[in-house]
Amino acid sequence: MIQVRGIHKSFGEQHVLRGIDVDFHEGQCNLIIGLSGSGKTVFLKSVLGLHALDQGTISFDGRVLGEMGKKEVKALRQEMGMVFQGSALFNSLTIAENVRLPLDFFASMTEAEKDERVRFCLERVRIEPDSFSKTPAELSGGMQKRVAIARAIVLNPKYLFCDEPNSGLDPETAIVIDQLIHEITHEFGMTTVINTHDMNSVLEIGDHVILMENGIKAWEGTMEEVLDSDDSAVVDYVFRSNLFKKLRAALKKA
Amino acid sequence: MIYRFLDGLGHYFRFLGEVFHKPEHGREYLKSFFREIELLGFSSIALVAFISVFMGAVLTIQTAINLDDPFVPDSYIAIAVREGIVLEFAPTIVSLILAGKVGSNIASTLGTMRVTEQMDALRVMGINPASYLVLPKLFACLLFNPILIVFSMALGLVGGYYAGDLLNLVNTEVFLSGYFIEFNPFYIVYSLTKATVFAFIIATVSAYFGYNVEGGAVEVGKASTKSVVAMSFTIILFNYILTDLLLQ
Numbered sequence: 115m116i117q118v119r120g121i122h123k124s125f126g127e128q129h130v131l132r133g134i135d136v137d138f139h140e141g142q143c144n145l146i147i148g149l150s151g152s153g154k155t156v157f158l159k160s161v162l163g164l165h166a167l168d169q170g171t172i173s174f175d176g177r178v179l180g181e182m183g184k185k186e187v188k189a190l191r192q193e194m195g196m197v198f199q200g201s202a203l204f205n206s207l208t209i210a211e212n213v214r215l216p217l218d219f220f221a222s223m224t225e226a227e228k229d230e231r232v233r234f235c236l237e238r239v240r241i242e243p244d245s246f247s248k249t250p251a252e253l254s255g256g257m258q259k260r261v262a263i264a265r266a267i268v269l270n271p272k273y274l275f276c277d278e279p280n281s282g283l284d285p286e287t288a289i290v291i292d293q294l295i296h297e298i299t300h301e302f303g304m305t306t307v308i309n310t311h312d313m314n315s316v317l318e319i320g321d322h323v324i325l326m327e328n329g330i331k332a333w334e335g336t337m338e339e340v341l342d343s344d345d346s347a348v349v350d351y352v353f354r355s356n357l358f359k360k361l362r363a364a365l366k367k368a
Numbered sequence: 369m370i371y372r373f374l375d376g377l378g379h380y381f382r383f384l385g386e387v388f389h390k391p392e393h394g395r396e397y398l399k400s401f402f403r404e405i406e407l408l409g410f411s412s413i414a415l416v417a418f419i420s421v422f423m424g425a426v427l428t429i430q431t432a433i434n435l436d437d438p439f440v441p442d443s444y445i446a447i448a449v450r451e452g453i454v455l456e457f458a459p460t461i462v463s464l465i466l467a468g469k470v471g472s473n474i475a476s477t478l479g480t481m482r483v484t485e486q487m488d489a490l491r492v493m494g495i496n497p498a499s500y501l502v503l504p505k506l507f508a509c510l511l512f513n514p515i516l517i518v519f520s521m522a523l524g525l526v527g528g529y530y531a532g533d534l535l536n537l538v539n540t541e542v543f544l545s546g547y548f549i550e551f552n553p554f555y556i557v558y559s560l561t562k563a564t565v566f567a568f569i570i571a572t573v574s575a576y577f578g579y580n581v582e583g584g585a586v587e588v589g590k591a592s593t594k595s596v597v598a599m600s601f602t603i604i605l606f607n608y609i610l611t612d613l614l615l616q
Contacts, residue, residue, distance in 0.1 A: 164488055164492070191493060196489065198488065200485060202486045202488065218395075220493075220494065
């Protein structure tokens, strides 16, 4: 479990995170939604330790990030996987080399075991073996996202973070990626935190949904509660489009 | 302006501190080092060869025309060409050209990695991006740039000889003997010292600008341009300092 308590983060005069308390539970897809500029990415990067906090604590199964030594942080990082918005695959490496990189650095495995692990992870995200030797530029956006997921899970992490994993993907591929993250989270019992704008994701895989607004947590609940909620922040954000207004009206009527 | 310069200098040295962190996985660094040798070193050979041959030729033509006197033997022209190539052209001018080619490559590669979050990806994995990305590039430059400079010296002298021969400007036998008259081997040491310092400047200054890019593709381009300007200034400045220290 990841516990976030009262975190604040400013960049110069700009106060981006204004005291957020939230728990992310194991085996759940925790979705963070909110408008652009609401602080979602800064929040995610702060939880990852990529931004130093001004105030507050983040603990991973009782281990407080700010109180750890360098070695402990390094060990913790090997328990984390991250899927970046733009996939962040290394262009100079092949697909297999990208997935293998964390193993080369941190795993005590033989070369054959590493090859087997890379193959398992890539096949788990449905990448065919004939693509293993391609470079990221030769893959579609959806395939790049799947490779990024394979790289994120290759060290069998306890915590998986995804920053807008569906951005730039067509609706069908976006659903495939959502399902994949959901399956992996439950299969490996990971604590998964996902930043997203995609309301389909909320309704597909939102075990736990947090709405952020101007650097604070405006609302939290499950995907079912999102549809039932009369909270003005949720209504303003989620039911802004005609599609969702009609869906909500139909649900209320039913 | 002075404050900005000192602030930048401070950041540069802090960046070097990150770069020179002890590598924990030497094998991975070694693999990356060999990739960089190919990318930064071998790919520059053709450019250096082309420029060196023609610069050597131009030096011979200019010197021969300016020393067109029956009392000045052709061996003197060869000495002037040799000293020009060994002392200045090969280490300094070729380093400035490499600053443009290799330096802008390093700055734009690292800048792109920064804006596409590849560096964040490394940090999340627990890998120090400054060290892992820059150290192999630095060692590739430190090893390969002096080799390129020696290569440039040899080709510059060859170009100078053939220009004199083809254009019938010199007596080739006398000219060739001039390449070996009163040669001071320390000049090679001086030249290679400069090449090594310039290689360090090229790798670290360009990496500093690329590593610290903020924004998008436009900022990557700007960082690449800024890095070439900064490298050129620094190389010219250190050229003066090293010449003063080593040849006085």
